[in-house]
């Protein structure tokens with residue numbers, strides 16, 4: 001059967017939506033993949049009473065291609081990331097690691113994209129060389145584009161050279177580097193080192209920052225640079241993470257998962273930890289993965305349901321009380337629907353009519369034990385095989401061959 005062309009002309013009624021000026025019960029209109037502000041005829045109507053609609057989340061740090069590579073056994077705490085990288089070298093001889101890395105990179109990248117989408121993340125900053133698979137129209141998530149990056153000051157042999165990369169990154173595009181990923185003197189010296197080299201600028205985005213001193217944080221805020229916080233990854237590798245409050249209060253902090261090689265399962269797990277940590281207010285939890293992330297990564301249309309922005313939505317049931325707690329604290333299988341460019345991509349089975357109206361073909365899947373519909377374009381068998389907790393179900397009707405003929 002030929003695929004019907006997808007269209008994203010729809011209006012959500014009855015839900016409470018997080019708009020730029022606060023929570024609103026006004027209808028949320030989508031047209032041609034973006035949030036629209038004007039009424040137009042012929043839209044598919046979705047009635048979602050007792051639901052909340054959030055902007056699609058932004059994951060400010062991942063390495064998409066290594067999310068199915070088995071991690072190092074978590075028995076050791078390292079003084080810095082360089083010691084972890086050293087320890088990892090022997091791990092490359094592990095047969096399970098070899099097998100995971102034999103999976104084509106294009107498949108592994110799509111898996112990393114799907115991992116994010118399943119958890120309501122619709123835009124990701126991928127910290128590694130670009131690959132043509134990331135340009136596919138049906139890649140599961142949007143990506144930060146037109147950015148500069150280096151790997152780390154202490155590992156210059158991997159990734160673009162620091163001096164060249166910084167020099168080639170325009171001041172209006174983000175420049176990303178792992179920095180101060182450790183608790184020892186090496187990590188603690190890196191911000192001063194970066195600053196002395198002249199690479200601490202308003203568009204510098206420093207990933208991890210565990211070894212930052214208080215005065216380093218003040219310097220980052222004064223410059224107007226940003227930090228990406230990956231608390232799970234930090235605790236696992238280094239035994240601790242940074243104190244987020246000062247940076248979050250200044251709007252200079254975004255949240256990232258890192259890859260599962262060291263980090264969390266997904267951004268929802270990371271958010272749950274942030275909430276449990278009690279260091280930030282609930283509105284700040286969401287800012288880390290929406291507005292603040294969008295500002296730091298210089299993606300002005302992301303992280304907010306504003307007219308003209310990509311119609312990327314996370315839809316959840318309203319659990320009452322603080323609306324942010326209807327999202328932060330739940331797992332990915334509890335999301336009602338994830339929408340990208342105005343089209344549902346994964347949702348509970350009762351969203352079937354919307355998929356149908358949008359022309360998005362689906363397959364039935366189980367996600368952490370719950371039935372869901374997943375857009376067929378995202379349901380490559382080899383990608384699904386890499387994702388624990390996700391399983392494609394037989395399509396109803398296909399196996400229903402009449403048995404009468406046997407009698």
Ligand SMILES: [Zn+2]
Nearest residue numbers: 063127178258
């Ligand atoms: Zn990283």
